[in-house]
Amino acid sequence: MRRARALAAAAAALVLLLAGCSGDGGDSGGRITLRFQSLAWQQESVAANKELVAEWNARHPDVRVEYVQGSWTSVHDQLLTSFEGGEAPDVIHDASDDLADFAYGGYLADLGKLLPRRLRADIPRASWDTTTFGGKVYGVPFLQEPRVLIANARWLKESGVRIPTPDKPWSWPEFRSVTRELGAGKGKYGVAWPLKEPVSATLNLSLSAGGELFHRRPDGKAEIRFEDADAVVPRTVHDQVNVDGSASGATLGMGGSDTLPGFFGGKYAMVPLGFSYRQQIVQQAPKGFDWQVLPAPAGADGLAQGVSPQTLSVAEDSPHKKEAAAFVDFFLRPANMVRLARGDWMLPTGEEALKDPALRTEKNDWATGTALARHLRPAPAQSVRGYPEWSDKVATPALQEYYSGAIGLDELRKRLVEDGNLVLRRYQR
Amino acid sequence: MTSRTKGAARAGQYLALLAYLVFLVFPFLWLLSTSFKPARELADLHPTWIPEDPTLANYRQAFDEQPLLRAAGNSLIAALSAAAIAVVIATPMAYVMARHRTLLARAATGWVVVSQAFPFVLVIIPLFLVLKNLHLINSLPGLIMVYVVWALPFALWMLVGYVRAVPVELEEAAAVDGAGRLRTLVSVTAPLLAPGIGATALFAFITAWNEFFFALVLLKTPEKQTLPVVLTHFIGAEGVADLGPLAAAAFLATLPSLVVFALIQKRITGGMLAGAVKS
Numbered sequence: 139m140r141r142a143r144a145l146a147a148a149a150a151a152l153v154l155l156l157a158g159c160s161g162d163g164g165d166s167g168g169r170i171t172l173r174f175q176s177l178a179w180q181q182e183s184v185a186a187n188k189e190l191v192a193e194w195n196a197r198h199p200d201v202r203v204e205y206v207q208g209s210w211t212s213v214h215d216q217l218l219t220s221f222e223g224g225e226a227p228d229v230i231h232d233a234s235d236d237l238a239d240f241a242y243g244g245y246l247a248d249l250g251k252l253l254p255r256r257l258r259a260d261i262p263r264a265s266w267d268t269t270t271f272g273g274k275v276y277g278v279p280f281l282q283e284p285r286v287l288i289a290n291a292r293w294l295k296e297s298g299v300r301i302p303t304p305d306k307p308w309s310w311p312e313f314r315s316v317t318r319e320l321g322a323g324k325g326k327y328g329v330a331w332p333l334k335e336p337v338s339a340t341l342n343l344s345l346s347a348g349g350e351l352f353h354r355r356p357d358g359k360a361e362i363r364f365e366d367a368d369a370v371v372p373r374t375v376h377d378q379v380n381v382d383g384s385a386s387g388a389t390l391g392m393g394g395s396d397t398l399p400g401f402f403g404g405k406y407a408m409v410p411l412g413f414s415y416r417q418q419i420v421q422q423a424p425k426g427f428d429w430q431v432l433p434a435p436a437g438a439d440g441l442a443q444g445v446s447p448q449t450l451s452v453a454e455d456s457p458h459k460k461e462a463a464a465f466v467d468f469f470l471r472p473a474n475m476v477r478l479a480r481g482d483w484m485l486p487t488g489e490e491a492l493k494d495p496a497l498r499t500e501k502n503d504w505a506t507g508t509a510l511a512r513h514l515r516p517a518p519a520q521s522v523r524g525y526p527e528w529s530d531k532v533a534t535p536a537l538q539e540y541y542s543g544a545i546g547l548d549e550l551r552k553r554l555v556e557d558g559n560l561v562l563r564r565y566q567r
Numbered sequence: 568m569t570s571r572t573k574g575a576a577r578a579g580q581y582l583a584l585l586a587y588l589v590f591l592v593f594p595f596l597w598l599l600s601t602s603f604k605p606a607r608e609l610a611d612l613h614p615t616w617i618p619e620d621p622t623l624a625n626y627r628q629a630f631d632e633q634p635l636l637r638a639a640g641n642s643l644i645a646a647l648s649a650a651a652i653a654v655v656i657a658t659p660m661a662y663v664m665a666r667h668r669t670l671l672a673r674a675a676t677g678w679v680v681v682s683q684a685f686p687f688v689l690v691i692i693p694l695f696l697v698l699k700n701l702h703l704i705n706s707l708p709g710l711i712m713v714y715v716v717w718a719l720p721f722a723l724w725m726l727v728g729y730v731r732a733v734p735v736e737l738e739e740a741a742a743v744d745g746a747g748r749l750r751t752l753v754s755v756t757a758p759l760l761a762p763g764i765g766a767t768a769l770f771a772f773i774t775a776w777n778e779f780f781f782a783l784v785l786l787k788t789p790e791k792q793t794l795p796v797v798l799t800h801f802i803g804a805e806g807v808a809d810l811g812p813l814a815a816a817a818f819l820a821t822l823p824s825l826v827v828f829a830l831i832q833k834r835i836t837g838g839m840l841a842g843a844v845k846s
Binding site: 177180204206207210215216220222223224233335394395399400403405414415418422423425 | 705
């Protein structure tokens with residue numbers, strides 16, 4: 139009997155517990171509440187986001203914004219489920235290369251007429267192109283980062299090589315010869331390419347040489363062509379690793395952060411990384427470690443490179459699209475964009491924000507990055523349907539094998555083009 | 568075999584066991600070590616086991632940046648509730664399936680096995696819609712319901728094995744002695760099943776404690792989020808991570824599982840053996 143009573147008590151306690159933690163809160167008396175899911179994750183960036191939300195709430199008592207911290211991990215699946223269930227946040231932070239599926243699926247609002255002229259004019263056309271699908275604007279691109287070379291400054295100075303600047307960058311052949319000169323053998327390399335995910339790095343940098351890989355046919359369908367310009371970057375990396383021995387083969391399977399211990403330990407003179415990696419370098423570099431940011435090499439198209447900016451979108455299901463767009467406008471005013479950019483160690487897309495002295499300082503080489511902003515273009519494949527499958531199943535293994543020396547350029551071309559077009563055709567029937 | 572070769576064989580066995588233990592415990596100890604390292608040591612080309620300049624800064628930052636205690640509380644409620652409910656539901660079902668080998672019971676067992684093959688992504692949207700209609704999105708009861716459903720097939724499968732390991736002759740003997748059906752189940756079968764129930768509860772607890780994707784999708788407000796979801800807030804785009812605070816938070820997140828495991832470890836060992844042998 140005692141046991142039965144204990145079981146009954148436990149069951150009752152459980153029911154009470156469940157009842158106690160149910161419930162959603164709900165909306166507050168007559169006011170509009172917008173949910174803003176942010177993917178900011180670095181301490182300074184989260185602080186900047188929260189401050190801006192608090193400022194908005196203080197100024198707009200009738201339209202309250204609720205800050206929800208999201209996660210870059212599985213964000214696509216999480217948003218897709220929320221859209222399907224009609225429970226998506228009103229204002230959505232994401233990356234432009236994730237938007238195409240949502241835009242074509244009808245989950246995002248067209249912001250074309252909701253945004254004020256100020257914001258539309260402040261962001262360059264090339265950035266808007268990353269969020270425009272079928273003539274409609276599905277997100278506001280607000281933060282972006284170029285890929286740069288982060289270099290061991292002392293090593294470079296002592297070697298006597300020419301130090302490149304945004305005005306006089308290295309050409310790709312010059313870059314190769316510099317890394318040959320810097321590589322001293324015995325475990326010391328001129329460059330370490332962290333190419334765990336080789337596709338976006340290769341495609342984005344290839345724009346500098348005029349390589350686009352994805353081309354639109356007159357009927358609007360995309361097709362893959364691997365031309366001479368597309369081969370410049372892959373061949374440089376391949377030859378650095380397999381011909382000159384000036385690049386470490388061991389880092390090909392690494393992510394950017396994985397190469398930092400070797401970089402700090404003097405194994406590599408340079409590492410191509412995103413501009414925001416400066417934050418990790420400032421935090422983690424040994425005392426006295428002298429580093430600097432150099433522009434990525436330039437090709438026939440100069441310093442052009444592809445980026446997928448971070449974006450803010452409004453859910454199509456949101457009943458308060460106008461208010462959500464007004465919040466986005468407030469959030470992305472030039473001064474606020476500067477705060478967000480500094481918090482994330484990235485570049486703002488807005489031209490007014492880019493003029494801010496805080497982003498043109500020599501400290502931590504902000505000025506070098508800012509000088510690259512006008513060369514940034516939409517990542518070549520982000521609006522191509524079928525790109526994720528092509529990237530995962532065709533391009534990633536093909537590039538990994540090519541970079542490691544397992545296959546040659548002809549085989550790489552064959553796989554990227556023939557296998558790739560088969561994938562794209564399935565999506566474009 | 569001489570006593571010398573016996574000794575050498577025994578030493579070899581211990582060495583192999585030691586190597587296996589080192590292999591098992593390595594990630595945990597590395598996590599612990601990482602959690603006390605300052606940022607500069609984390610990027611050292613020659614990392615050391617013992618931090619040279621140990622710091623609590625990672626723990627401080629982890630607690631400052633994220634509501635870890637609240638998230639741990641949510642995880643604990645979800646995992647304990649899911650484990651308790653799963654066991655309460657699965658035990659009688661397992662008994663019926665083990666003792667009455669009908670076509671229906673066999674079909675149910677087959678379905679249990681098949682249901683384990685469904686990926687999360689396949690079920691999440693219909694599940695989301697069902698929970699939405701029940702007004703259980705963004706609520707721990709909704710999440711607990713999902714965890715119970717998710718843990719139930721395997722729990723059932725485990726418990727069927729344990730029930731079959733209890734000799735049916737014991738129940739028959741109790742009946743001969745005049746015990747009723749309920750009395751037999753409560754006084755004879757249940758105590759023998761206790762280790763199996765403990766093992767099953769632990770399995771359900773750990774499954775729910777570690778689960779990430781359902782919690783990410785179903786819980787919308789920060790107040791409701793569970794620990795695995797909050798841990799991902801230390802990870803940025805393309806997998807870049809704030810390694811020190813992440814290690815500190817992840818180390819803390821492993822502790823409850825270890826505590827629960829330590830508490831019922833003896834019962835589990837007994838349960839595993841009981842389930843392993845068919846009478």
